[in-house]
Amino acid sequence: MIWSALFAFASLATAAPQFGGGGGGSGGSTGHGTSLVRFGCSQVVIERLDPLVNPGVLPSPHVHQVVGGNAFNASMASTDVSGIASCTTCNFPDDLSNYWTANLYFQARNGSYKRVPQIHNRMEDGYEGGTTVYYVSPGSGKVTAFKPGFRMLVGDTTLRTKPTGVNMKTQSCFRCYTGPNFKGDDLSPCADPKLDTETLPAGPCLGGIRSNIHFPTCWDGKNLDSPNHKDHVAYPTSGPSSFATTGTCPSSHPVKIPQVMLEIVWDTTGFNDKSEWPADGSQPFVLSNGDKTGYAQHADYVFGWKGDALQKLMDGGCFGAATCNGVKTQTAATANKCAVKDTVAEDTNGWLTELPGHGME
Numbered sequence: 001m002i003w004s005a006l007f008a009f010a011s012l013a014t015a016a017p018q019f020g021g022g023g024g025g026s027g028g029s030t031g032h033g034t035s036l037v038r039f040g041c042s043q044v045v046i047e048r049l050d051p052l053v054n055p056g057v058l059p060s061p062h063v064h065q066v067v068g069g070n071a072f073n074a075s076m077a078s079t080d081v082s083g084i085a086s087c088t089t090c091n092f093p094d095d096l097s098n099y100w101t102a103n104l105y106f107q108a109r110n111g112s113y114k115r116v117p118q119i120h121n122r123m124e125d126g127y128e129g130g131t132t133v134y135y136v137s138p139g140s141g142k143v144t145a146f147k148p149g150f151r152m153l154v155g156d157t158t159l160r161t162k163p164t165g166v167n168m169k170t171q172s173c174f175r176c177y178t179g180p181n182f183k184g185d186d187l188s189p190c191a192d193p194k195l196d197t198e199t200l201p202a203g204p205c206l207g208g209i210r211s212n213i214h215f216p217t218c219w220d221g222k223n224l225d226s227p228n229h230k231d232h233v234a235y236p237t238s239g240p241s242s243f244a245t246t247g248t249c250p251s252s253h254p255v256k257i258p259q260v261m262l263e264i265v266w267d268t269t270g271f272n273d274k275s276e277w278p279a280d281g282s283q284p285f286v287l288s289n290g291d292k293t294g295y296a297q298h299a300d301y302v303f304g305w306k307g308d309a310l311q312k313l314m315d316g317g318c319f320g321a322a323t324c325n326g327v328k329t330q331t332a333a334t335a336n337k338c339a340v341k342d343t344v345a346e347d348t349n350g351w352l353t354e355l356p357g358h359g360m361e
């Protein structure tokens with residue numbers, strides 16, 4: 001996502017009063033209602049753990065790439081993690097949350113797997129791999145920040161076909177960069193009719209592949225979690241919105257929460273040799289849960305902002321990754337010093353004969 005597209009978003013905000021008015025602004029504040037906070041989070045660990053879906057299971061079924069605070073472990077409880085973590089790989093030191101997704105692997109023609117390296121996103125120089133995190137609010141007082149202990153999951157690791165009645169592409173998509181330096185990154189996430197697909201791209205992407213995942217934006221106002229980690233949140237009645245906290249929340253989930261969106265850049269450029277691609281012409285990439293379609297892309301979120309820092313960003317008309325409304329930032333170099341010890345200690349990165357955990361869901 002480039003700033004011109006962000007400005008396009010801001011213009012959309014001007015055109016659509018339900019965003020609370022909009023407009024540009026290049027500093028820490030839009031000077032208007034809309035907050036659009038975008039920042040880098042380096043890798044904190046890559047391993048087979050999932051404290052949300054498989055608490056205490058060590059190792060969990062498939063590999064995840066994890067960013068954020070150092071409280072991440074196999075059994076982290078639904079509690080105020082901002083009081084447990086002591087550092088974060090994210091731009092905002094007060095964001096001790098964790099965010100994680102499946103990894104991407106390449107399967108060569110001989111059947112072996114290699115983990116696709118992650119690179120920092122556009123305008124996130126200095127961050128190591130990891131994830132770009134967005135929080136969006138349509139205006140001051142328009143969203144309620146998450147509460148300590150809040151967690152949620154988006155996506156379904158068992159999905160292998162297009163779900164009916166769901167606009168999958170606005171929830172989860174892949175962008176096929178057309179060349180180096182994020183070429184083709186012109187339209188809002190998941191909004192490019194050609195370069196964004198809900199399935200893994202069919203052909204080689206000359207600048208790599210970017211994942212985008214949009215979390216739901218409505219909350220039941222009561223539960224910090226639910227048995228499937230999904231039922232306490234919902235998309236607006238109009239369905240997932242592409243990169244904007246728009247739409248009306250259903251009466252079951254009346255509280256509007258910040259829109260959390262994740263972007264992950266996979267450097268697939270080392271795997272574009274068609275002679276290594278499957279002989280049947282299919283694409284060679286597979287998520288760490290064994291999914292070759294892309295439909296099983298999913299993301300987990302454990303809220304861990306300190307105090308009212310997130311609410312301040314959402315109410316401040318904040319823009320970009322700048323210090324805004326008194327919320328501090330840290331350098332990428334400082335963020336990169338934060339790490340979690342890999343407790344599973346298995347090879348996730350060499351040429352592997354099987355996906356770690358056999359690519360289990």
Ligand SMILES: *[C@@H]1O[C@H](CO)[C@@H](O)[C@H](O)[C@H]1NC(C)=O
Pocket residue numbers: 071073074075076077084
């Ligand atoms: C995870 O962290 C919590 C809080 O620090 C600690 O109580 C728990 O024992 C840890 N669990 C594991 C598996 O390390």
Ligand SMILES: *[C@@H]1O[C@H](CO)[C@@H](O)[C@H](O)[C@H]1NC(C)=O
Pocket residue numbers: 108109110111112276351
């Ligand atoms: C499979 O192919 C890849 C890519 O050419 C190669 O690096 C790897 O060593 C091969 N693995 C085996 C087991 O032959």
